[in-house]
Amino acid sequence: MVTKEALNEFLSTQFKQSRCTVEEINAERAVIRYRITEADLRPGGTVSGPVMFLVADCALYVAILGRIGIVPLAVTTNMNINFLRKPAADRDIIGECRLIKLGKLLAIGEVLVYSDGQEEPVAHATGTYAIPPKRD
Amino acid sequence: MVTKEALNEFLSTQFKQSRCTVEEINAERAVIRYRITEADLRPGGTVSGPVMFLVADCALYVAILGRIGIVPLAVTTNMNINFLRKPAADRDIIGECRLIKLGKLLAIGEVLVYSDGQEEPVAHATGTYAIPPKRD
Amino acid sequence: MVTKEALNEFLSTQFKQSRCTVEEINAERAVIRYRITEADLRPGGTVSGPVMFLVADCALYVAILGRIGIVPLAVTTNMNINFLRKPAADRDIIGECRLIKLGKLLAIGEVLVYSDGQEEPVAHATGTYAIPPKRD
Amino acid sequence: MVTKEALNEFLSTQFKQSRCTVEEINAERAVIRYRITEADLRPGGTVSGPVMFLVADCALYVAILGRIGIVPLAVTTNMNINFLRKPAADRDIIGECRLIKLGKLLAIGEVLVYSDGQEEPVAHATGTYAIPPKRD
Numbered sequence: 146m147v148t149k150e151a152l153n154e155f156l157s158t159q160f161k162q163s164r165c166t167v168e169e170i171n172a173e174r175a176v177i178r179y180r181i182t183e184a185d186l187r188p189g190g191t192v193s194g195p196v197m198f199l200v201a202d203c204a205l206y207v208a209i210l211g212r213i214g215i216v217p218l219a220v221t222t223n224m225n226i227n228f229l230r231k232p233a234a235d236r237d238i239i240g241e242c243r244l245i246k247l248g249k250l251l252a253i254g255e256v257l258v259y260s261d262g263q264e265e266p267v268a269h270a271t272g273t274y275a276i277p278p279k280r281d
Numbered sequence: 282m283v284t285k286e287a288l289n290e291f292l293s294t295q296f297k298q299s300r301c302t303v304e305e306i307n308a309e310r311a312v313i314r315y316r317i318t319e320a321d322l323r324p325g326g327t328v329s330g331p332v333m334f335l336v337a338d339c340a341l342y343v344a345i346l347g348r349i350g351i352v353p354l355a356v357t358t359n360m361n362i363n364f365l366r367k368p369a370a371d372r373d374i375i376g377e378c379r380l381i382k383l384g385k386l387l388a389i390g391e392v393l394v395y396s397d398g399q400e401e402p403v404a405h406a407t408g409t410y411a412i413p414p415k416r417d
Numbered sequence: 418m419v420t421k422e423a424l425n426e427f428l429s430t431q432f433k434q435s436r437c438t439v440e441e442i443n444a445e446r447a448v449i450r451y452r453i454t455e456a457d458l459r460p461g462g463t464v465s466g467p468v469m470f471l472v473a474d475c476a477l478y479v480a481i482l483g484r485i486g487i488v489p490l491a492v493t494t495n496m497n498i499n500f501l502r503k504p505a506a507d508r509d510i511i512g513e514c515r516l517i518k519l520g521k522l523l524a525i526g527e528v529l530v531y532s533d534g535q536e537e538p539v540a541h542a543t544g545t546y547a548i549p550p551k552r553d
Numbered sequence: 554m555v556t557k558e559a560l561n562e563f564l565s566t567q568f569k570q571s572r573c574t575v576e577e578i579n580a581e582r583a584v585i586r587y588r589i590t591e592a593d594l595r596p597g598g599t600v601s602g603p604v605m606f607l608v609a610d611c612a613l614y615v616a617i618l619g620r621i622g623i624v625p626l627a628v629t630t631n632m633n634i635n636f637l638r639k640p641a642a643d644r645d646i647i648g649e650c651r652l653i654k655l656g657k658l659l660a661i662g663e664v665l666v667y668s669d670g671q672e673e674p675v676a677h678a679t680g681t682y683a684i685p686p687k688r689d
Binding site: 361366382389391401402409 | 633635637638653654661663673674677679681
């Protein structure tokens, strides 16, 4: 497994504007935190849908890189997301990813998205990444 | 139909940070433009997935509001997006939405997402919005 | 909770051609079994995709009915399915559903589909049912 | 393009139980017909969801084979389907597929599903097939 520290180092240098940090990475799952700012909020005091999508996408990316090593060229090919409840405006967004399949060319995982500290998820996503072939 | 001007007015006051503007709205389709800035780019000179999701989501929202009137409480319940090609880093992102079904409670549409001026789409999405019941 | 026996009685009278039987139903999950016959097989000795879809759809239906009672008018509105591995031709198909959200109007669940006795799933699905409003 | 006759020949020999026939195949789209029988109906006089899934899956398969030639090993990897209206019980089901992307490894298309002769679609699907690499 790639360490949490190595993944955070990678995210911060590659995605300077990213506010995602890895909280946990192991064979079972990846957990990331997204720090909410004013710019992420929608009228009515809720977090926008694209932010929840971003968290789901990032959690899946981290889960895959944790298993196969840091491969910057992995790209999302499909993401299906269901929005379940209104997220809280004053809490970070947490994404928890479990991989369903890790193949040679495609990896598939599911992500539960939460408002930090709340029990019920605000969104559920299933996504696919294409993994670039190894160059020897 | 709600006019393009009314929709742009609504988007700019409700979503101050939005960079989406409506280019076309009629019974057939809605077209929106998203102005790309540095913050939207990923390493390797491409537009991030969450930006394409945002454009798909916004185009569907505009297509629905154009038909039913400006109802701020409509919310996305599901979005399925396929990423097809790498978007250009130096072109705006365009979203073209056609509604598939406009029911009383749910509206479903599909969106083709383009790099401005290019023929082949960079993403395709299908999404569902829940429409709040009318209060009389 | 509705009992396993009541659900099987309902499935057998309403869907005479159904080969789905409920194996387990509780607050956590629903498990169903689909008995494979010659007609379900594809060239190359595998089970067809529509059969896996049917199992996912049925497992979600059973999970919902187990919680809300037998409401024949609940209908699928969306299903997203990822096919992961080739199912075995000589084993029944098992669907295990966990509900993600049970709202008043919509219920969402995820289903893992297996070839009976094998550890790795052959498909993963996420689906939504619309629940008819209660008549008082 | 592969001809309609060659595709129908392939479907009838490979999938003996198939009731899908190709009605139209060209660079723009593929149209298939599914002959409804008693076994496809649900209580309340409607066609079951798995039948609509089967039609979407078959229409996409035919659209791809029409373009790349008859490659029996192409397999569905993802299908997302929205059910829009109740199909008629006494009409065949028609699937119309347009390809969105035809890549070397993946092909993506969308399918509108109709009750024969009716204007409004009963379902809309977007699906992905994995195409086996060419052996030279």
